[in-house]
Amino acid sequence: MHDFQYQGDELFCEKVSIQHIVEQVGTPCYIYSHQTIHRHFHAFDDAFEDIPHIVAYAMKANSNIGVLRLLAKEGSGADIVSGGELFRALKAGVPSNKIVFAGVGKSPEEIRYALKSDILMFNVESSGELQQIHEVAQAMGLRARVALRINPDIDPKTHPYISTGLKKSKFGIAADQALKEFELANQLSHIEVVGVHCHIGSQLTQVTPFVDAIKKVLSLIKTLQSQGLNIRYMNIGGGLGITYSDETPPHPKDLAAAISPLLKTASCQIIMEPGRSLVGNAGILVTKVLYNKEGANKQFVIVDAAMNDLLRPSLYEAHHDIQPVLKNESTPVHTVDVVGPICESGDFLAKDRKMPQPQSGDLLAVMSAGAYGFTMASNYNSRPKTPEVLVKDDNIMVIRERETYEDLIRGESIPEIFT
Ligand SMILES: *Cc1c(COP(=O)(O)O)cnc(C)c1O
Secondary structure (H helix, E strand, C coil), X not given: CXXXXXXXXXXXXXXXXXXXXXXXXXXXXXXXXXXXXXXXXXXXXXXXXXXXXXXXXXXXXXXXXXXXXXXXXXCCEEEECCHHHHXXXXXXXXXXXXXXXXXXXXXXXXXXXXXXXXXXEEEECCHHHHHHHHHHHHXXXXXXXXXXXXXXXXXXXXXXXXXXXXXXXXXXXXXXXXXXXXXXXXXXXXXXXXXXXXXXXXXXXXXXXXXXXXXXXXXXXXXXXXXXXXXXEEEXXXXXXXXXXXXXXXXXXXXXXXXXXXXXXXXXXXXXXXXXXXXXXHEEEEEEEEEEEECCCCEEEEECCCCCCCCHHHHHCCCCCEEECECCCCCCEEEEEEECCCCCCCCXXXXXXXXXXXXXXXXXXXXXXXXXXXXXXXXXXXXXCCCEEEEECCEEEEEECCCCHHXXXXXXXXXXXHC
């Protein structure tokens, strides 16, 4: 469910027409619905209301500080993967005692910043990293709270690029080495082992992989607890899928029904890290048609958004529905490739898509673009990044301005030898 619906022939976000927003900020632009994010957060949070838990929103999905503040106000924490994300989370008012830090390559500077900020814990992905956190904590005279991330070797049945819990993955510590790693961690004077973490992949559309992974983690937690380790947190990661076209992912309620009975046996506080499921269907990318081009055996619709604005189709061959902002039932349907202006064959938003043939100047909405959309945007081909707009009822709030050409060269300089 989302809040981008037609009123008559015109696409709206909540109570505002998309056309009206575009008149103010131009194209391409990202538009997010406050109501959708709010509803999705509470769908998740409420589903687990009978279990002590923290929802640590995986902010790499959408890290605009306006979006973060919205979620923080509803009680969300944050799952961060870099010092930059920590900076954003703190700026947005996410309480540090609800921030968890994941990622395989945390630098000593990032570790220091996180310890200084007194975050809830690090999710540790290797023994080398554990050693590094220990050293930094020792130098600061602190004890770092950590969970070890376990790789449970579960196939999440999703795209290989977003599958993270298989043996061949770079993420986490292999399940059969876990006991040894926990024992080692427990002996480090400036490390406090408080939890077990796992995250098996993204865009999961079945509950079984979650259940299987949680069972493995639970059995590890019980062993650790029986050996006297004070494991107080169980982090089950994120990964719940959304509907891009015809997927039917479980509702958070269904997920809760399947895993709550298991989670209750852990005698731990539960941490969950949903990203995509909170914001994915809360955002669209609006783009304008520039040209129609007749290829040798293909029709191209060339639009003003490109892979630098929305990378998912190029990176994962991901499907995004594309809808006209103004519907016209009499438009003939054609099969087209929707492509951007970037000088790469991989620059497309849709391939072989049946859609009403758009005309130059028409606006198109690329749906389900709220997660891993803007956060993956780049300046490739020196294209300024798009604005981001948050809509609440009939309120249009620009939460990021369009970049200017001057922004593109900020920090660059021409060496003196050329002057
Ligand atoms: C990316 C990520 C998430 C969020 O995944 P979604 O599929 O967006 O819910 C959660 N935890 C970790 C460790 C991640 O890397």
